[in-house]
Amino acid sequence: MRRGPFVIAFLPALAACGDPVSPPSPLEEKARAYIREMKAMDLEYERLHDDLAAKKPPEDAKRRLATILAGAERASRLSPRASEAENRDLAFEFGKFLDAARKLEAATWSGDEGVRAWRRLGTACAPCHELYRKDPDR
């Protein structure tokens, strides 16, 4: 049994492969939560457009806008970056987005006006992405 010691030495390494990966750090958790909020906002944003195209009542659009606002408020309270200066800048940009989005609560959410309001909402998403997102496409 000349191979014995080798096999025994190899076993712990195999067992280590089955170990769960180390849990995410608090910063990773926040970065993930941030992306989750972004994805949820994006989905509502697309659905809002679908609702307008399907000529749904303005209340539906306003509900989606409220969902986007709530998500943006949650995201604005996360500090997803390691750099405090970057987190401050992100929070500042979020302030501007929230102001613009709250103004749109009073917009007409139907017909061409509704589509224009939807575009203004998307325009309000963009500046922060240009500054802080690696793949800014909106």
Ligand code: HEC
């Ligand atoms: C104050 C800044 C800010 C605002 C406002 C903002 N975003 Fe983002 N968004 C980011 C950052 C930063 C990322 C990149 C996150 C990362 O990858 O670390 C991002 C990423 C995303 C992503 C990509 C998520 C993924 O799958 O990786 C989507 C989609 C997105 N945002 C949608 C939106 C929409 C829609 C709005 C407006 C309703 C919006 N964002 C407003 C900062 C912002």
